[in-house]
Amino acid sequence: MNYFITGGTGFIGSRLVARLLERGGNVWFLTRNDDAAHLERQFARWGENASRAHMVTGDLRAENLGVAEETLSQLHGKIDHFFHLAAIYDLAASAEMQQRVNVEGTRNALRLAETLGAGCFHHMSSIAAAGLYDGVFREDMFEEAKGLDHPYFATKHESEKLVREECSVPCRIYRPGMVVGDSRTGEMDKVDGPYQLFKAIQKTRSLLPQWMPTIGIEGGRINIVPVDFVVAATDHIAHLPGLDGKVFHLTDPKARRIGEVLNIFSEAAHAPEMALRVNARMFGFVPSYVWKGLAAFRPVQRVTSSVLESLAIPPDLFKFINYPTRFDSRETQAALEGSGIEVPDLESYADKIWDYWERNLDPDLFIDRSLAGKIRGRVVVITGASSGIGKAAALKIGEAGARIILVARTPGKLDETAAEIRELGGEPFVYPCDLADLDACDAVMRKIIKDHGHVDILVNNAGRSIRRGIENSFDRFHDFERTMQLNYFGALRTTLGALPKMIERRRGQVINISSIGVLSNAPRFSAYVASKAALDAFTRCAASEFSHQNIHFTTINMPLVRTPMIAPTKLYDNVPTISPDEAADMIVDAIVHRPKRIATRLGIFAEIAHLLAPRVTELGMNEAFRLFPDSSASQGKRKHEPSPEQIALAQFTRGIHW
Numbered sequence: 277m278n279y280f281i282t283g284g285t286g287f288i289g290s291r292l293v294a295r296l297l298e299r300g301g302n303v304w305f306l307t308r309n310d311d312a313a314h315l316e317r318q319f320a321r322w323g324e325n326a327s328r329a330h331m332v333t334g335d336l337r338a339e340n341l342g343v344a345e346e347t348l349s350q351l352h353g354k355i356d357h358f359f360h361l362a363a364i365y366d367l368a369a370s371a372e373m374q375q376r377v378n379v380e381g382t383r384n385a386l387r388l389a390e391t392l393g394a395g396c397f398h399h400m401s402s403i404a405a406a407g408l409y410d411g412v413f414r415e416d417m418f419e420e421a422k423g424l425d426h427p428y429f430a431t432k433h434e435s436e437k438l439v440r441e442e443c444s445v446p447c448r449i450y451r452p453g454m455v456v457g458d459s460r461t462g463e464m465d466k467v468d469g470p471y472q473l474f475k476a477i478q479k480t481r482s483l484l485p486q487w488m489p490t491i492g493i494e495g496g497r498i499n500i501v502p503v504d505f506v507v508a509a510t511d512h513i514a515h516l517p518g519l520d521g522k523v524f525h526l527t528d529p530k531a532r533r534i535g536e537v538l539n540i541f542s543e544a545a546h547a548p549e550m551a552l553r554v555n556a557r558m559f560g561f562v563p564s565y566v567w568k569g570l571a572a573f574r575p576v577q578r579v580t581s582s583v584l585e586s587l588a589i590p591p592d593l594f595k596f597i598n599y600p601t602r603f604d605s606r607e608t609q610a611a612l613e614g615s616g617i618e619v620p621d622l623e624s625y626a627d628k629i630w631d632y633w634e635r636n637l638d639p640d641l642f643i644d645r646s647l648a649g650k651i652r653g654r655v656v657v658i659t660g661a662s663s664g665i666g667k668a669a670a671l672k673i674g675e676a677g678a679r680i681i682l683v684a685r686t687p688g689k690l691d692e693t694a695a696e697i698r699e700l701g702g703e704p705f706v707y708p709c710d711l712a713d714l715d716a717c718d719a720v721m722r723k724i725i726k727d728h729g730h731v732d733i734l735v736n737n738a739g740r741s742i743r744r745g746i747e748n749s750f751d752r753f754h755d756f757e758r759t760m761q762l763n764y765f766g767a768l769r770t771t772l773g774a775l776p777k778m779i780e781r782r783r784g785q786v787i788n789i790s791s792i793g794v795l796s797n798a799p800r801f802s803a804y805v806a807s808k809a810a811l812d813a814f815t816r817c818a819a820s821e822f823s824h825q826n827i828h829f830t831t832i833n834m835p836l837v838r839t840p841m842i843a844p845t846k847l848y849d850n851v852p853t854i855s856p857d858e859a860a861d862m863i864v865d866a867i868v869h870r871p872k873r874i875a876t877r878l879g880i881f882a883e884i885a886h887l888l889a890p891r892v893t894e895l896g897m898n899e900a901f902r903l904f905p906d907s908s909a910s911q912g913k914r915k916h917e918p919s920p921e922q923i924a925l926a927q928f929t930r931g932i933h934w
Contacts (some may be wrong), residue, residue: 277301280332280355280392282341282385283362285318287465288400288455288503292359293318295511297325304351306334306341306362336362336381340388351392357514358394358445360385363435364428365402365455366468371427378431382438390444397447398514399439403499403527403603404432405451410600415451415523415607446520448513452506453499453527453603459625460504462632467639470500470537474545474633477538481547489551495534496599499527501619502629508617509608516611525605528619534597540623544630647864652677655728659711659770660738662689665789665837668860669735673867674702681724681731683770684738685710711738711766712758721773730777730784735863736767736811737789741804749803756803763807768814778827785828787866788815792835795875796882799898819872830866833875834859 279296283289284305296303307315319326334342362385364377382399389397406413408423418440424430439447456471457464464471480490506526513524532540535553542549612618644650656673660666662684674680674697682690687708694704705727709720724731740762742755749755771786778784790812792798793805812831819829838853862874875883885893 277356278351278354279303279357279359280306280351280389280394281359281361282306282336282381283360283400284329285314286361288452288506289359289361290318290321291503291507292361292510293329294322294325295507297322297328299515301356302328302330304330304332304347304355306332306343308333308335308342336377336384339384340391341381341384343388348391353393355389355392356395357398358385358389358392358396359398359400359510359514360389361400363400363432367426367428369428374427374431378435379438382435383442386438386443394445396514396520397439397443397445398510399436399443399447399449400510401436401439401449401451401523402432403451403453403525403601404429405436406601406603407433408596408600412602412604414604415525418523448519448521449523450506450510450513451523451525451527451603453501453525453531455503455506456500457502457629457632458504459502459620459628462625462628462630464503464629464632464637467633467637470498470541471633471637473538474541474630475639477542477545477547478634478638480542481545484548486546486548488548490548491552491554492535492538492550493597494553495597497531497533497602498537498599499531499603500537500622501526501528502625505617505619509612512615512617513608513611519611522607524608524611525603526608527603527605528622529605529609531602532622534599537622540626541630544627545634645868647672647676647868650868651733653679654732655679655681655724655730656733656735657681657683657724657731657770657774658735658737659683659767661693662686665834665856665859665863666735666737667693668856669737669863670704671696671700671702672860672864674704675700677702678733679728680704681707681728683707683709683711683720711770712762714761714765714769717766717769718773721770725773725777730781731774732783733785733787733867734770734774735787735789736770737863738766739763739789739808741801743800744803745800746802756806759803760807760810763804764810764814767811771814771818775822775827779822779825783826785830785867785870786815786818787830787832787863788812789863790815790831790833792833792876792879792882795833795879795886797886828870830871831873832862832866833873833879834862835876835879 277296277299278301281289281293281296281303282305284293284303285307289305293303293305315331319329322329332343332347340348360382362377362381364374386397403413405418405421407421407429409417409421413420418436421433424433436449439449454469456469467474484490509524509526513519533553535550539549651673656678658666658670658673658680661670661682666684670680670682670693680697680702682693682704684690685708687706690706690708694706697704707720707724709716711717740759742759744752744755767788774784774786788811790808791801791805793801794809794812798805815829815831822829836853837859838855865871866874882893
């Protein structure tokens with residue numbers, strides 16, 4: 277037999293071509309995709325039968341699909357079956373494009389089938405042709421379709437109508453359900469349908485343990501079928517005699533509700549399942565104008581948009597959460613009887629679908645998460661860049677290709693850092709400045725802006741710490757002043773210096789190095805923690821003001837880091853700390869992912885403990901305060917070795933300042 281097929285290099289089409297070639301016939305496939313690599317993959321799929329697959333260049337939008345006259349003459353009267361699969365299967369596509377391809381493309385395909393004198397025209401429609409019909413939609417139903425407002429539903433309905441009314445050759449129509457990957461391999465070529473909920477499942481898995489029950493929405497019934505079933509059923513039915521003029525629902529007779537489908541894929545992903553599923557129809561008592569009013573509220577729009585974007589969920593998806601249509605498939609079941617072709621149970625292949633998506637289609641796989649991809653050629657300012665965390669971060673960022681601005685008090689040490697960056701192939705610029713001098717802060721930021729035009733990323737890292745109990749600080753008010761001057765006011769002045777150009781360019785990021793002490797409220801660090809807490813509060817306020825201008829603020833509640841700043845406290849020689857290099861990795865993570873906050877699990881636990889059980893947490897911190905005395909230097913005493921109890925507690929509370 278001889279076959280002509282549109283969409284023969286598509287997801288369903290290429291597999292159908294393989295089946296037709298296995299029958300021993302010749303296949304002419306229409307394509308406008310002349311990408312050599314793409315065609316090579318298709319021929320490889322068809323294997324040893326590929327010699328009987330013949331490429332025809334054309335265009336759905338052209339008369340006779342743009343097929344050359346010579347080819348028309350060659351194929352006239354020789355095509356036994358004409359399969360029309362080419363279409364747009366995308367809810368998000370523009371109405372104009374869907375009309376042009378789905379409707380006009382079908383009209384042109386019909387004319388070509390007639391021109392060639394094809395024996396039978398096979399039209400791949402969709403269950404979308406039923407619209408949002410409320411109830412059971414039979415295979416002999418068409419005009420009863422309801423809710424065709426969406427362009428995808430409307431054009432699928434209209435294209436099928438063309439076949440019904442204008443096709444002058446025998447025809448058969450196929451309406452597949454939501455087509456997912458191969459049930460044997462999981463292979464898929466795009467993300468749509470149920471795949472659009474996979475990112476939400478993945479994020480839930482990363483936040484919660486698998487055993488934790490969750491609450492979700494039940495939703496309507498969605499009909500999912502794997503591509504191998506659709507192809508096998510189409511091929512089989514197309515070659516059966518006596519079925520011209522009929523419509524076949526290539527659907528699962530046991531359609532599942534959305535909540536059940538989500539649970540099946542959650543199990544496949546080892547994510548928490550929804551123990552309680554609320555029927556979304558129960559919200560129907562709320563008048564539609566209330567929902568519309570809420571949807572028109574700007575803050576609601578922005579929050580909703582942000583959440584959906586983070587979960588990779590298109591807004592249109594929620595319009596169909598209560599999908600009302602079920603599909604009777606008795607004609608299809610009768611045609612397939614005895615063939616061994618049936619819809620496999622979703623539970624039997626969900627793990628293959630999930631695994632293929634996560635390995636090949638997860639949108640996060642295609643995001644450049646390298647540091648170089650984020651900062652190459654960008655202007656990055658790091659304060660306190662002459663040693664410790666600042667130097668380690670400067671080396672990583674400089675090597676990745678940023679125009680790295682080094683700011684610190686000591687010119688000699690800055691020059692050493694710059695020399696190391698140059699050895700790594702970076703482009704450093706040195707700006708000595710005492711950041712505790714607020715006038716000097718303003719001057720250095722003006723000079724940086726003048727020399728480089730703007731600042732893309734500002735890392736406020738410079739700081740000082742004082743470990744001294746309040747009882748030993750009654751006559752040392754200057755400790756609080758000095759700490760606040762550098763840790764808060766210095767960082768504030770550099771931020772205010774960088775923001776005007778960020779606002780002008782509508783992009784930028786400020787990363788503030790805070791402390792785990794702000795979360796744990798570490799005793800003996802009242803001056804230091806207060807200064808960092810002030811910076812944290814400013815950061816939260818600023819983030820709220822500049823969010824709409826694409827300016828991001830990130831707070832890093834850094835745990836204890838082995839730097840010269842902690843050297844005077846000998847206790848820290850015997851407790852676990854992170855290295856400056858590990859701390860620099862946290863800054864890199866802030867640049868790449870731009871989170872609101874980066875903190876250790878212990879820091880977050882400490883903050884939650886203070887919120888939920890403030891009195892109990894206070895007593896625990898007081899015991900630790902009494903266990904760890906002020907440093908010998910602050911008391912004017914000789915140094916002494918830490919006790920086993922002190923070391924044990926410090927080990928248990930790794931990263932917290934004591």
